[in-house]
Amino acid sequence: MIQRMIGSYTVDPTETVTIEVVATKVGDFVTAALDGGPLNPVGDPPPMRFQFPVTKSAGQTHFVVLRFVFDATAPDDAKYQVFVEGSKGGGRFMDFTIPKQDPTLSRTLDFLVANPGA
């Protein structure tokens, strides 16, 4: 996996993507969707982990939308931090940080499937 910029990745066609959301001073109030359908968490949170295998062909793009919510008791410095990792290496990338004051409480990650020969 290559991180092109925050929220944008190039992945291998046979790679499995893991997205981890670490909540600070707030509960794990997160949902995720992949290409129009739910992306259910895996494992036993915390932290919340979402995982999916790359199923699209080279040149196509997977979209993951993460939505967050802060309850009224969360302090103003509460935040969510997104991390992304691919099964084919490249590292664990720090991605978006979502503070309580965020106006959309949503982030989109795009995963462009690379040509394996490139």
Place this chain on the structure above:
Amino acid sequence: MTMRQKMLCVAFFLSIGVLPVIAQAPAGNFTVKPADVAAVKQSMKTSADQVAQQILAAQKAAPGGALQLDIEPVVRSYYAAVAHLAAHKPLQVAAAAAESARTDKQIDASSSSSSGTTSTVDRPGIATLLGFALEHGAITQSVQNNTVTFSSSPYAIATWLGGGDTDINYGKFANTYGRVGFSANFNLTDTSNPTTSATRKQLNEWTAKVRLGKDHSGRSKDAMLAFKQHLAQPMQNLANAQSAILAGIFGADASFVQIKTNIFQQVTNYLSSHAADSDAAKQTGLSQEILDTAFDLLQNVILSNDMQNKLGSFVEAYDAAAAQFIVSRPELDAAIAALSKRPSFTFVYAQEQPSLGNNYSVFKLVYAQSPPNFMQLTVNVSGSLYHHPNPSRNQDTFRDFTSSVELLQKIGRSPFLRDPGNKDQISLSFSGRYQRLPENQGVPGKKADIGVAGGKFEIPVAPGVSFPISVTYANATELIKEAHVNGNFGISFDLDKLKALLSK
């Protein structure tokens, strides 16, 4: 797009082995007519403002950090406008709305403290970071002392050492270290004892608290259940709808990546050339830059006929999910507020080291509840034991029994707080306490049954800082059988709140 940017894009896609499919897609024009451009841009403005706000907030929080750009809101609002135009529906601003007040913490000295407290009753909450309070006064002592109280918890130490107050640490430690709090109260000036230096700091009291019941906080398992019950599905539907729009339009090629790369470059250029601008000017300019760039690039995206037919239903699904989310959103807060009103029990151990008299230990049970439509109720029951009773002073090992009750009402926002995010409220409480002190039984000039009644007014004066003032009437002190009225005041610093507000 400049020629240089176009070349950069081509070079980028060639480098990853992907040709820009956008150029090869079958014709299916879906551009905005010139007459509608202003209206579409107007309907995209809120989203562009939000994206600019996110970028600038991230830069402020971590100067020099990587640019945090999420163009989805702008892209979605463009296609929502296009779909509404195609359906001859009025353009609407996208449902953008689909987007510290604790009074239970004891920051000041405990009510058992022999001096320098403004409290008649202990509250059950535990400081997670560090709290300290300066106070002047006395409830049932003859001497008015100035004291400082420091309070914290093992949880605070564990999270400081291990990566912060994250959900991972909360999951590991909240049910162990998070149940425990401790505090120490020092005399700043001991006017009661002329043999001590006027500036000598003296440990007056230390306490340890253990929460006995379940965690009822917004991070508890019950809160997570409330989330799943009330909000998870509407939020899931919203995320599904957002990703469906993107996957439907851009899933089959790399055009989204191309658009984001271009906007990223424009934003980077704008920020470097406007570094000296004011925050407001940057916000306005950046928003306009994002809006214009995104609009121009999206105008060139060619949609398949199939996607043109589906776009309206995708946007409708999003609008419906956003509307449902807005309706459901308050349910989570209501459920978590109901959790916090459940009864809680806390055990408190306090060791008192009065400047006059013998040291003793206090064992106290604190009960707190906020019944619906009623004031916050706190009840304390305690007994204390002398470590080394002095028979010549009529002392036995058992020192006293005390019970107390407090009713607290929040009465509104403090006029001193300017930050709308600071939800600290002025509170008014009334309390009563009865103390049975057997050593005073039958001793001339002393009273064994001591009653105290009082009122306390606490007003937040700055972020994390409040000013408590109380007036109490007691029918006697522990040392003299003489009814008296005391005024007590102090200043409390709650570093949990202070840090939260300052780090915004």
